[in-house]
Amino acid sequence: MKKNVLIIGAGGVAQVVAHKCAQNNDVLGDLHIASRTKSKCDAIIESVHEKKALKQPGVFEAHALDALDIEATKALIEKTGVQIVINVGTAFLNMSVLRACMDTGVAYIDTAIHEEPGKICETPPWYANYEWKHADECKEKGITAILGAGFDPGVVNAYARLAKDEYLDKVTEIDIVDINAGSHGKYFATNFDPEINFREFTGVVYSWQKGQWQTNQMFEIGKEYDLPVVGKRKAYLCGHDEVHSLAKNMEGADVRFWMGFGDHYINVFTVLKNIGLLSEKPVKTAEGLEVVPLKVVKACLPDPASLAPNYEGKTCIGDFVKGIKDGKEHEVFIYNVADHKEAYEEVGSQGISYTAGVPAVAAAMMVANGEWDVKQMANVEELPPKPFLETLGRIGLSTWIRENGQERALFA
Structure with a gap:
């Protein structure tokens, strides 16, 4: 069973993910959140405590991180001992965060397809230009990487x-x-x-x-x-x-x-x-x-x-x-x-952020309990849907x- 989660990002979706992880920390363990601006992470953790969202007493720490810096992300993963990374930062971060997860052997979850700042509208299928290129490496290393686990996609x-x-x-x-x-x-x-x-x-x-x-x-x-x-x-x-x-x-x-x-x-x-x-x-x-x-x-x-x-x-x-x-x-x-x-x-957070963030936490819970810890890269439709949707129903x-x-x- 995998435990301990690092949330990357500090926007509206990250706020939802933080609260839902806190509500389910009996399954997900110690929690960490990182962004370039640590004060935003501190504010999210404060809102979690204000809502008394932690299901049980536990760790919830904020960190400053430039997630485009792969070595810095790897160092934070190793320092915190997390086994699951939920990437809800900008889509420009996906490949850097995925690389850090593959190098450190931890599970990766995101909610959107990777984008490059200088490009708009990639040649389809878009996933083949970035994420899917690393599918063989994930399988060889036994790395679980769940792609697009928001609402749409997800x-x-x-x-x-x-x-x-x-x-x-x-x-x-x-x-x-x-x-x-x-x-x-x-x-x-x-x-x-x-x-x-x-x-x-x-x-x-x-x-x-x-x-x-x-x-x-x-x-x-x-x-x-x-x-x-x-x-x-x-x-x-x-x-x-x-x-x-x-x-x-x-x-x-x-x-x-x-x-x-x-x-x-x-x-x-x-x-x-x-x-x-x-x-x-x-x-x-x-x-x-x-x-x-x-x-x-x-x-x-x-x-x-x-x-x-x-x-x-x-x-x-x-x-x-x-x-x-x-x-x-x-x-x-x-x-x-x-x-x-x-x-x-x-x-x-507003409802759009809510619908994007709650599924990422449900996916993390599925990885934590082993049902989606598939040791390879997968899009959501490649995984059993019923236990995921049952979990989603329970958590919101x-x-x-x-x-x-x-x-x-x-x-x-």
Whole structure:
């Protein structure tokens, strides 16, 4: 059994991970959190103590760390004696943190695909450009590396696998739909790091259809969905992490990702993009100062963590999975509904951070108890979904299904 966890990152998702690890420290053991700014880690630990979140007395320490420094990360892993690293820092850190974990022999968990600062929209399948290149080494060394264990990617991958295992004889289509029906009260903001968030939407939209990669432009294709709790919402075909692994692992099924956007978001985004403010390429000001426009926009927007106190409303995220059952066409919608205000009251973060952070802790618990300690690299859909979703239901995110017009709880 693996114990003792290092959390890398100190944003809104890291806050959720910290609270949930504390609530389950009887399973996860000693806890550590590290970021470039130690004071942010101290504040998260203070919030854990304010909420009396530690299930049992134990260690929870903060550390200063530049996680791009592989040797420094290795030194911290060895100093703290952790056996599981949960990487919820920026996606630019993935390969450095993974390298440190492989070199020190500890388990690695992340919630998003790796990105390089100077590139937007990698050639698919994106995982093959970075993480999957290290799969053989992980297997040779017996290193457990769970990729994309957030909600999307992560839980939605498990939903797809569950549909394949339990509800369909053959899967032909997977449409992942992510709707945030909440309101934060700001003129304009992003729910995650703006730099990472915008990069998802400025490149080519890739989907996997008819056995090949299809390309579209952002906001080119929209569709209205009638969803539980949040009702009718417009969603747009987007590129997203999980499409890149599900296309490989779901045996030829079409895979698409849809995200909800309001007209106001689209209008502001379009203006920012069209005048070049979402570019990752440096430009020079009239005064000769070199700046990256995207970083300037990030600096001007609200910190996503600051949105939490006033966030209201709900999210609905799930998979429409179509296929064949007993010789007939069949469809299920497997989903979760989360509440922004409830998330803030419990852990001090908004619902988007909550849905991203809780699954990473469930994955860590699965590694700790051995069920997901697979001694190799794996995307979530390659792992048994039921024990993961059962754990997730116990620690804060329920799973529901709509089938034949009826809705019922699966794991709650």
